[in-house]
Amino acid sequence: MTRKKAGGHGPTIFDVARAAGVSYSTVSRIANNYEFVKPTTRERVEAAMRELGYVANVQARSLAGGRSQVIGLLVYDLASSYLVEIVRGIDDELSQLDYDLMLSTTHRRKHKEASVVSRLAQGVVDGLLIVLPRNLEAYVADLSQQHFPYVLIDYTGGDRASNAVRATNRVGGQAATDYLVGLGHRRIGCITGPLSVGCAQERLDGYAAALQAHGLAYDPALVVDGDFLEPSGHTALRTLLTLDQPPTAIFASSDSMAIGAIRAAAEAGLRIPADLSIIGFDDIPEAAADAVALTTIRQPLQEMGRIAVRLLIEHIENPDLPSSHIELPTRLIERNSCAPYRAG
Amino acid sequence: MTRKKAGGHGPTIFDVARAAGVSYSTVSRIANNYEFVKPTTRERVEAAMRELGYVANVQARSLAGGRSQVIGLLVYDLASSYLVEIVRGIDDELSQLDYDLMLSTTHRRKHKEASVVSRLAQGVVDGLLIVLPRNLEAYVADLSQQHFPYVLIDYTGGDRASNAVRATNRVGGQAATDYLVGLGHRRIGCITGPLSVGCAQERLDGYAAALQAHGLAYDPALVVDGDFLEPSGHTALRTLLTLDQPPTAIFASSDSMAIGAIRAAAEAGLRIPADLSIIGFDDIPEAAADAVALTTIRQPLQEMGRIAVRLLIEHIENPDLPSSHIELPTRLIERNSCAPYRAG
DNA sequence: GTCCACTTTGCAAGCGCTTGCAAAGCGGGC
DNA sequence: GCCCGCTTTGCAAGCGCTTGCAAAGTGGAC
Incomplete structure (x- = not known):
């Protein structure tokens, strides 16, 4: 705690002022692009700044009421x-x-x-x-x-x-589900995010809305909670596969969970997409990179x-x-x- | 530029001092864990801090010679x-x-x-x-x-x-190459990083050293420059495949390049690892996640x-x-x- | 030449904090 | 009961900067 800050090293506004033969406030004004400064003065000061390698001290500036950038x-x-x-x-x-x-x-x-x-x-x-x-x-x-x-x-x-x-989370969830319905799927599972998080709820709402729009029943057994992370997608899919009538397609509320689900499906001997369709949400880089390139709803x-x-x-x-x-x-x-x- | 900083809002060290009935320097000392402070005073001041929701102003602290944390x-x-x-x-x-x-x-x-x-x-x-x-x-x-x-x-x-x-980049490069040799490979390609970067050069050195240790010739045709990023791995592998005697194994100096190389290999109809072995370097998360789980040299x-x-x-x-x-x-x-x- | 309205510059105060120095308290040994 | 040395506290200066205010400079209109 006794060490003096390294900061004391650089030139201060005073050094610049002295070098340019003006007052320190003039230097400050120039540093802040104040308009009423005589052009020749400005030049002189800027030259001095350059020469001394002046760099404004952010702490001081911000403390005195300026911006920190x-x-x-x-x-x-x-x-x-x-x-x-x-x-x-x-x-x-x-x-x-x-x-x-x-x-x-x-x-x-x-x-x-x-x-x-x-x-x-x-x-x-x-x-x-x-x-x-x-x-x-x-x-x-x-x-x-x-x-x-x-x-x-x-x-x-x-x-x-x-x-x-x-x-547009809700619209996205709806689009994902629409797409699956369009492919002919009727039993569509949904792996949600944590529903206390707004966007997870919205995506689920979109899923439900799409189902309804197509006259499909919302089956709570097909909806499993996840937490957006990969392991929860894995677990969720295993749960869904234990159903008497397992889903033929899954909408996962995040790509990470979709990837976890794909892994679980592979472990269960299912081929993607032949035996099970999976769509994700986000379009993270891994989505395109994975073994099974993931169809997904891209968020920009x-x-x-x-x-x-x-x-x-x-x-x-x-x-x-x-x-x-x-x-x-x-x-x-x-x-x-x-x-x-x-x-x- | 006329807007006053929002900072003026929180309580300052003076407010705390007044509330606790001590001087501001005492407050400062307590905030900085100075040892010679009477325990009862310390408690009183800490209570005041808590009550007022005091948060030290980092700018000021750092300007005055303290730490910014x-x-x-x-x-x-x-x-x-x-x-x-x-x-x-x-x-x-x-x-x-x-x-x-x-x-x-x-x-x-x-x-x-x-x-x-x-x-x-x-x-x-x-x-x-x-x-x-x-x-x-x-x-x-x-x-x-x-x-x-x-x-x-x-x-x-x-x-x-x-x-x-x-x-240990050099040792790592050597280990990767050793491993490939141990699997029986004799024509081993190397996709390097940018050689102006120290660690890329070191990994290449390791590759060369391993070759030499096993009595294998260093063939410059088998060594292709990359830049650590995926596309360069893709390009590099295509170059290597045009050789009269293409390599049967590749040491890529980064996982990203290894993944690019795997993709290029797949495009060329090669099966990994049956037709071509590839080892990477880094162990980024994608390495384990990819279709072909990548054997690699982990950097911690x-x-x-x-x-x-x-x-x-x-x-x-x-x-x-x-x-x-x-x-x-x-x-x-x-x-x-x-x-x-x-x-x- | 004088006056006025700008433009341009300087001074001083103050942002909230740390810290050296000095004063005030305190306890024990005599 | 007094003195000494330690612990505990307070005061003031200063970190480098911004900015309101006022003084100084400038030029044109009269």
Whole structure:
């Protein structure tokens, strides 16, 4: 604790001011693109900055009320490719806009989230991107009240006051089920995500709606809970296969679960898609890479990240903008995991 | 630019001091775990902190010479699972140690790296983790000179002054090749990574060494350049298959390239492993998930991230520690992509 | 030449915190 | 009961920057 910060090394605004023969506030103004500066002065100062290799101290700037040019990203963890895809989109967009990224994973320690949020909102970051599935009303309310800019990604159930970016989950679930029905399937199983998570519920709703639209009964025995992760897809399929009349097609609410289900099917000696059709949701990179290339409903994950960033930065730059909810379309990607129904 | 920071909202150290009836420095000392504080005072102040929901302002703390409890991570981009795995390890360890992560991707914009580094080193972060394949001598020298703590991950060729964590690439390449020879293969192809990157060269060296150890000639025609990414593995294998005497086994210097190669082999009508054995390097998640489960040399990627974090934090807490180079062992993971050589 | 309305620059205060220094408390030995 | 040395607390300065306010400069209209 006695060590002096390494920071003391670089040139400060004062050094630049001295070198350019102006006051430090002039330097600050130039660094912040203030308009009323004589062009010759500006040039002189910029030359001095270049020469000294001046880099503004972000802490000081932000403490004094400026921007940090950092945006925060709050995610659950990095375990699923789904998240990594979103992060890629975010990172990509951010780097083009000259912002830095601060990544915080909450690792299911709910109690930590609130303090992380309040710390970040104190000026460490200029805005917050949040990809957490549930129960964020508490700090979201705080943020709103403080007029701190934030965007919710893939969160269903936020109030109208929040900026949000998500995909058309219900429509996607319906499209997946429609597709299976179109192939002639009548007993269609569904492996859901955790139903406390909005998008999982919406996908299930889409499934149910499609069934109804085609005059098929909703059979609760065909609907098994999962948690979006691969092992739960594996388990769920095994459960479904124990049924007297097992399904001939499955809609899995995430690709990871679909991949788990495919594995379970293979273990049970079923051929995909000949004996069992499976459709996923997300279109993570593994979906295309797997042995059986997975037919799935694509969510534009990277795109969601990119759009969230743009939305956030608009709101950082113009705090009075009304909040917006953006819904991105999902799309059916046909690969090799589904086939027409064959009796028997 | 006129908007006042949202930061003004939370309670400050002064509010806590007033509430607890002590001076602000006492509060600061308690927040920093200073030892000479009367237990009853400590309790009173901690109660006040809890009650007010006090969260230290990182900017101010770091500006005043304290720690930011943030460590920076500099990576090329997030495109490859290899990196994501390392990041997972880092994130995991960090969150247990109560540090935050600031992620910067350089996206091959070399010129940006230097300014990113100098900004971060000014106090935004307490230390730096660097996963960049090449040419970092310039700022690494700066960092060393400033006594700013940093750790290089998977970088070969750093000087002895840097902390570094890496895997035994040469030994791994040798083990892979040994294994193939042990299966009876004599014509063994090698798909390399970019040879300007240290670890790619080392793996190739291992390949050559194993060949020599077994009295096999090194045939340059069997060695094709790749760039660690999947498409280059695909291309490389096609090149190898045009040879008069194509190889019967391949050592790919990354799993992604191995997967690309497997795909190319399948397109050429070859069965893996019956007609062609392929071994990879890394053991990324896709390796196990692919249609043909990939035999590979595992690098303990998450472990590398974790160890790097621990090393970095040791050095942050004790700046005078001598630097250390840690080399983690690679290990052969047998799956289904390699088979004994069958003549014909 | 004077005055006014800009434009351009400088000064000072303050963002919330850490920490060296010094003052105040406290307990034990005599 | 007093002194000494330790523990405990407070004060002030300062980290590098932004920004409101006011002073200084500039140019055109009269």
